[in-house]
Amino acid sequence: MYGALNSLSCVIFALVGPPKGELTTIITWHYGQDEWCCMEFNNNCPFPVAHNNHVFIDGEFYCLGRLGNLGVFNAENNAWRIIDKSSPIYSDLDQAPELASEYCYLLECNGDLISVFRAVNMNYIQVYKLDRSKMSWTRLEDLEDLTLFLDFITSIARALPHKSYNNKLYLPRLRDETSTATFYYNMKTKMHNHDYKCLKEPYNCVWLEPNLCSHI
Known part of the structure; x- marks a missing residue:
């Protein structure tokens, strides 16, 4: 979603697709509309949808697929495209683990797109940053002063x-x-701080950033 629900610029966006990613169905709602808009697009290359959030940046929604490729939706003209210059992290679905055994995340930081891939058993975590000049993923070994x-x-x-x-x-x-x-993975030591198998991940959880200015 982009914008507050009572804002004229509010757009709610969602997408679904079959396991092999041959097509993508996009559902949107704009402020003031009486019903949802559902659109179906045939993909020029596989885009298997991942279970993660989307990022709204530069007026468009960026979506991370299970292969590590990017899909972009423009809500103004209802245009959907897959960025072919952004080489997928996995070349095909035979290399990409099943959805149940790997999770991926997409986030924005200071105008940059960052993707994170992790195995469900935490055997590895891979972090990438999108080089927008080449539209290619660059592997990050260190986050420096950042926390994700x-x-x-x-x-x-x-x-x-x-x-x-x-x-x-x-x-x-x-x-x-x-x-x-408080479970975390340390990028410097490449280790996590708890026995991962003994912890459960809750459904419908969300990170919140509180605004403490009004209480100071």
Whole structure:
């Protein structure tokens, strides 16, 4: 979604597609419309939809596919395209793990697009930054002063004042139904801080960035 629900510029956007990504169905709603708009596009190359959030940047919605390629939707003219210059991270679905065994995330930071791929068993985490001059993914081994907060609904990148939190990726994990655990992956050590298999990931969780200015 882009814009507040009561804003004239508000657009709600969603997309679905078959496992092999031969076509994409996009559903939108603009402020003031009485019903949803559903459009179907035949893809010029496979774009298997991933379960992650989309990023609105430069007036368009950017979507990360399971192969690591990018789809872009322009809500003004209802145009959908797959960026062919952005080489997929995986060349085909035989190389890309099944949806149940790998998760990927897309987020924006200071105008840059960052993608994160992780195995469900945390055997590896890969972070990429889109080189927009070449429209290609560049592997990042270090986040420097950035901290990433990841989940399926929304992902956030922030430069935190305390260095002990930097260069880490945080994911929501629960020890049980009543207590929470702060789970993170350290990009420097390439290790995570808890026994990942003992923690559960809740459904419909979301990272929130509170506005504390009104309380100071």
